[in-house]
Amino acid sequence: MSVVSILGRTTIQVAVPGDYELVGMLSAAGVALCLPYCEYRHGNVFVDFFTLWAPPGLKGFLDCIARILLAVVAFLLAWRCWVGMLEMREYSETSMVLSLPIWYAYIPLAPSFVLLGITALLNAFNLQKTEVR
8 A cells, every 4th residue: 555655645746545544453453363373383582691591480470470470561562452442433433535533543452462371371381382492
């Protein structure tokens, strides 16, 4: 959409109306929808600079703690996205150009964060056996 809008602006002086709004909403949904899969595949970036010296048991313990914290944050984000979505819907907030209801963009966020939290807990307690690093 960005490419089409930029090409339209430079060639025929016509842009896609609301392109920034749509890209923003769809990007937020796309990122949120990919997070649970990324955690399932152990694809999140982590910095092990301070634990290079640590024995495998300590590294495993720290990974478990980090995943539990990720689950807590994911469930907190799911809750707040849900509350935010209901408030946006109640107040009928819309985007500036297209007048799209903003709460539509929140629909995939809460379930994605719940799924991220569940996946992080499964990984924290080694309840799923996929190990891809």
